[in-house]
Amino acid sequence: xxxxxxxxxxxxxxxxxxxxxxxxxxxxxxxxxxxxxxxxxxxxxxxxxxxxxxxxxxxxxxxxxxxxxxxxxxxxxxxxxxxxxxxxxxxxxxxxxxxxxxxxxxxxxxxxxxxxxxxxxxxxxxxxxxxxxxxxxxxxxxxxxxxxxxxxxxxxxxxxxxxxxxxxxxxxxxxxxxxxxxxxxxxxxxxxxxxxxxxxxxxxxxxxxxxxxxxxxxxxxxxxxxxxxxxxxxxxxxxxxxxxxxxxxxxxxxxxxxxxxxxxxxxxxxxxxxxxxxxxxxxxxxxxxxxxxxxxxxxxxxxxxxxxxxxxxxxxxxxxxxxxxx
Numbered sequence: 291x292x293x294x295x296x297x298x299x300x301x302x303x304x305x306x307x308x309x310x311x312x313x314x315x316x317x318x319x320x321x322x323x324x325x326x327x328x329x330x331x332x333x334x335x336x337x338x339x340x341x342x343x344x345x346x347x348x349x350x351x352x353x354x355x356x357x358x359x360x361x362x363x364x365x366x367x368x369x370x371x372x373x374x375x376x377x378x379x380x381x382x383x384x385x386x387x388x389x390x391x392x393x394x395x396x397x398x399x400x401x402x403x404x405x406x407x408x409x410x411x412x413x414x415x416x417x418x419x420x421x422x423x424x425x426x427x428x429x430x431x432x433x434x435x436x437x438x439x440x441x442x443x444x445x446x447x448x449x450x451x452x453x454x455x456x457x458x459x460x461x462x463x464x465x466x467x468x469x470x471x472x473x474x475x476x477x478x479x480x481x482x483x484x485x486x487x488x489x490x491x492x493x494x495x496x497x498x499x500x501x502x503x504x505x506x507x508x509x510x511x512x513x514x515x516x517x518x519x520x521x522x523x524x525x526x527x528x529x530x531x532x533x534x535x536x537x538x539x540x541x542x543x544x545x546x547x548x549x550x551x552x553x554x555x556x557x558x559x560x561x562x563x564x565x566x567x568x569x570x571x572x573x574x575x576x577x578x579x580x581x582x583x584x585x586x587x588x589x590x591x592x593x594x595x596x597x598x599x600x601x602x603x604x605x606x607x608x609x610x611x612x613x614x615x616x
Contacts, residue, residue, distance in 0.1 A: 294520045294592060296527060303388075303587035310387045314583050317387065320398065321380040322575045325373065332369040333567040336362060340560050375401065375408055381586065382496040388590045404495060410503035411491060419484050423477040430472055486518065487511050493593045513596050524592065528585055534577055541570040 307314055339362040343355050379401030386393045491510040494501070501509065514521070525532065540547065545562040548555055555562060 294517075294524060294595065296524055299524065299588050299591045299595075300527075300584075302591040303584060303589075306388045306390075306591070307583055307587045309390065313387050313393065314384065314587070317380065317383050317393065317398070318579065318583055321376065322579055325376060326571050326575045328372055328376075329369070329571040330568055332365060333564050333571070335365050336369075337560055337564040339365070344560070371409075374412065375405055378404065378408055378492050378495065381492040384583070384586050385493055385496050385590055385593075388587055389594075404499070407495060407503035407506065411488075411495075411507055412503075414504045414507050415484060415488060419477075419481050422480045423473075426476045426480070427473045430476070431469065486521070487514055489521070489589075490514065490593055490596070493590070497597070513600065517596060521592070524588070528581075531577070531581055531585065535574070538570060538573045538577065541573065542566050 339358050343358045343362070379398040382401055383393045383398050488507050488510045490513050491506050494506050494509055494513070495503075498506070498509075542563070544566045545555060545559055557565075
């Protein structure tokens, strides 16, 4: 099993990045420009649709509200599906430039032809994530409910049931907020584990376009076998990048965090969601502009080392096979 020399990986990534001249930077600029334009556009459209839905009232406008709500759901779905497909296009182009191949920015569009494989891989990734998260959430929820029921005062329960609906909802939300946070943390940890396990999938899709998406994930998992600890040490070299990503990911929830903290906000909640979404897009784009290429080329160097090891093992197995008897 190959052992990574992390300083060497950094050096190889930097050399390949410099050898690419202006091409890596142009590709990154194109990726970030389209990403920012789509993200800001989705935020503006979502804000406009939400404001329009809020503007309709009464039974006579039920149909209009339903149509606008369905359109908003479609926009939100597209905003979920577009980023991973576009990121795959960027990864595929970057891997080719890393290997010294000529890549035109317009060729990134061809990556959208792989949407079926990406969709299948995404579904295969989500199934174990959602299954494990559901199981862990049910276990935690059952434990908390049993403990709460055992310690609940019957008089307090009767008073809660007789309280107004708004008061009941507020009390239930406050009581189960820690449980919600714990379950969200469990979901994030499980998702990160599987994301870490399948992290070579985009590179493999680039090298093997004929392999189905579900099989790509199995190949990616096999490639990471025995290398997860090494990749973890490599990730720790970029700890500041991942910490910045986590902090930036909290920006869209600024309004909710301020509400939970009891801080009054002078703006309309929908406008706060719009502004926080735009700020999030600008921050994440700025972070990637300065550091994404160096990280991606370093991981490409690690991927090529593992791929070379896998190819040598396959060749050795083929050479050791006995010829068939006649």
